[in-house]
Amino acid sequence: MNDTVPSLLLVDDDADVVWGIGRCLARAGFSVTTSGNGAEAINLLASRHFDFLLTDIRMPEVNGIELTGWTRKNRPQTRVMVMTAFGSPAIRQLSFRKGAIQYLEKPLDPNLLIEVLRSQGQKELFSGSIDEIDLLDYMQLMMLSGKQAIVEVVCSNGDRGLVFIASGSVLHAKCGELKGEDALYRCLSFSGGTFANLPWVEPEEITIHKPGDFLLVEAARKRDETNNEVERDSDRYR
Numbered sequence: 001m002n003d004t005v006p007s008l009l010l011v012d013d014d015a016d017v018v019w020g021i022g023r024c025l026a027r028a029g030f031s032v033t034t035s036g037n038g039a040e041a042i043n044l045l046a047s048r049h050f051d052f053l054l055t056d057i058r059m060p061e062v063n064g065i066e067l068t069g070w071t072r073k074n075r076p077q078t079r080v081m082v083m084t085a086f087g088s089p090a091i092r093q094l095s096f097r098k099g100a101i102q103y104l105e106k107p108l109d110p111n112l113l114i115e116v117l118r119s120q121g122q123k124e125l126f127s128g129s130i131d132e133i134d135l136l137d138y139m140q141l142m143m144l145s146g147k148q149a150i151v152e153v154v155c156s157n158g159d160r161g162l163v164f165i166a167s168g169s170v171l172h173a174k175c176g177e178l179k180g181e182d183a184l185y186r187c188l189s190f191s192g193g194t195f196a197n198l199p200w201v202e203p204e205e206i207t208i209h210k211p212g213d214f215l216l217v218e219a220a221r222k223r224d225e226t227n228n229e230v231e232r233d234s235d236r237y238r
């Protein structure tokens with residue numbers, strides 16, 4: 001994130017909302033860029049970095065949910081917050097599933113919005129390479145720290161998984177169609193690729209209940225079994 005002035009892209013097809021919120025955020029010290037629709041916002045996000053994206057949900061052409069999904073896939077370091085005047089539990093859950101870190105209902109309290117943005121800006125992101133750092137060791141470190149974290153794991157073949165860690169426990173994992181322990185073991189078996197800490201949001205469900213130490217030992221065992229099978233297949237064809 002920018003060390004001096006946080007940058008924010010504000011997207012809403014209501015010009016009054018853009019003007020009112022944009023002015024408040026600019027006065028609070030944010031570098032604000034505005035857009036009236038999701039398609040234009042994608043072009044802006046593709047051309048430059050933003051620390052935050054604050055987007056309405058109901059918009060023509062590209063709506064806020066679609067914009068959130070595009071941003072998570074193509075600009076994972078940008079922290080997305082969605083806002084709507086037509087909220088519902090289903091929309092809230094979908095927003096988080098697509099990658100939003102906050103869900104806000106209109107009318108917004110500008111002071112509360114500024115406080116939320118500043119608190120999110122203080123949370124550091126971490127990233128690394130699976131080839132350089134053992135992912136099992138990193139997961140263990142995150143559990144020992146007791147912090148909340150979503151670890152995004154991207155395999156060199158493009159597969160992507162998310163692991164939710166809080167208070168020393170793994171709460172949830174998902175990878176493709178898998179979820180729970182199967183998804184966790186799949187993520188921890190990736191060979192090559194990268195991982196990064198994403199801003200915390202509550203998981204949509206709790207799918208893992210076993211102790212963290214057991215999960216890591218089991219993941220290491222499964223990885224060793226896979227490696228041994230690969231070695232045996234290699235020896236067979238020598």
